[in-house]
Amino acid sequence: MRVDQIWRFPFKGFSGQQAGNIALQANSLFPGDRQFAISTGHPASNEKLSSGWLAKRHFIQQSMVPELAAYQLQYDPAQQRFALSKSGTLLVEAAHTERHLITQRLASDIPHAFSGTPQMVELGNGGYTDTAASWISLCSTASLDAFAQATNTTPDNRRFRLNLVIAHDTPFQEFSWAGKIITIGNAVALEIIEPVGRCSAINVHPDHAMIDADHLANMPRLFGHTDLGMFARIIRGGTIHTGDMVSLRNSL
Numbered sequence: 001m002r003v004d005q006i007w008r009f010p011f012k013g014f015s016g017q018q019a020g021n022i023a024l025q026a027n028s029l030f031p032g033d034r035q036f037a038i039s040t041g042h043p044a045s046n047e048k049l050s051s052g053w054l055a056k057r058h059f060i061q062q063s064m065v066p067e068l069a070a071y072q073l074q075y076d077p078a079q080q081r082f083a084l085s086k087s088g089t090l091l092v093e094a095a096h097t098e099r100h101l102i103t104q105r106l107a108s109d110i111p112h113a114f115s116g117t118p119q120m121v122e123l124g125n126g127g128y129t130d131t132a133a134s135w136i137s138l139c140s141t142a143s144l145d146a147f148a149q150a151t152n153t154t155p156d157n158r159r160f161r162l163n164l165v166i167a168h169d170t171p172f173q174e175f176s177w178a179g180k181i182i183t184i185g186n187a188v189a190l191e192i193i194e195p196v197g198r199c200s201a202i203n204v205h206p207d208h209a210m211i212d213a214d215h216l217a218n219m220p221r222l223f224g225h226t227d228l229g230m231f232a233r234i235i236r237g238g239t240i241h242t243g244d245m246v247s248l249r250n251s252l
Contacts, residue, residue: 041116187238
């Protein structure tokens with residue numbers, strides 16, 4: 001096995017960025033992963049935004065707003081600037097202190113996505129992942145291929161927003177890794193926790209930004225479950241690269 005793809009998703013619900021390498025720390029998320037999120041604007045959600053990690057129902061996401069797949073939202077930490085694009089065309093740039101310009105543009109473009117005035121929030125410690133635990137997510141190329149073949153789609157991690165894609169030739173074999181350790185390269189070690197249950201965001205076509213089929217409803221018939229990928233905890237940090245060898249162990 002080897003590392004096939006490395007992904008980071010700075011903004012919850014938006015498309016991510018592939019990387020050739022990344023430095024990981026024990027008991028942490030990928031650096032900057034799900035660091036930002038944009039609230040639905042509902043007053044009850046906005047009141048809770050300062051309380052730390054919140055469940056995904058408080059934020060806009062592709063499962064409810066398929067159009068988000070067409071938007072790219074980036075943050076340059078050196079310049080402290082945001083850039084919002086749609087299908088590769090820049091819409092607006094804003095300084096960190098003017099992030100409301102980003103949410104205003106989104107509210108103007110897709111008003112039905114919001115039930116009030118949206119706010120962009122930043123979580124300094126951790127990220128707005130689907131679980132409050134500092135877990136990352138991974139899957140195999142074989143699982144992505146199996147899903148694509150069964151659903152007549154193209155293998156594409158953008159549907160699933162997993163951090164690591166590992167080259168492997170047996171679909172869903174990673175389910176058997178729960179409770180075991182995988183090592184990457186010469187340093188990094190991950191404890192495999194449990195399967196990632198999917199939501200209806202997988203129904204959204206990553207390029208067309210619309211629902212192409214109810215893949216989530218079809219998964220039990222096709223596979224006997226609605227899981228794809230595994231959660232993992234970084235137990236030993238270091239830098240990983242695409243192409244690094246991956247080994248499975250019972251313990252360190």
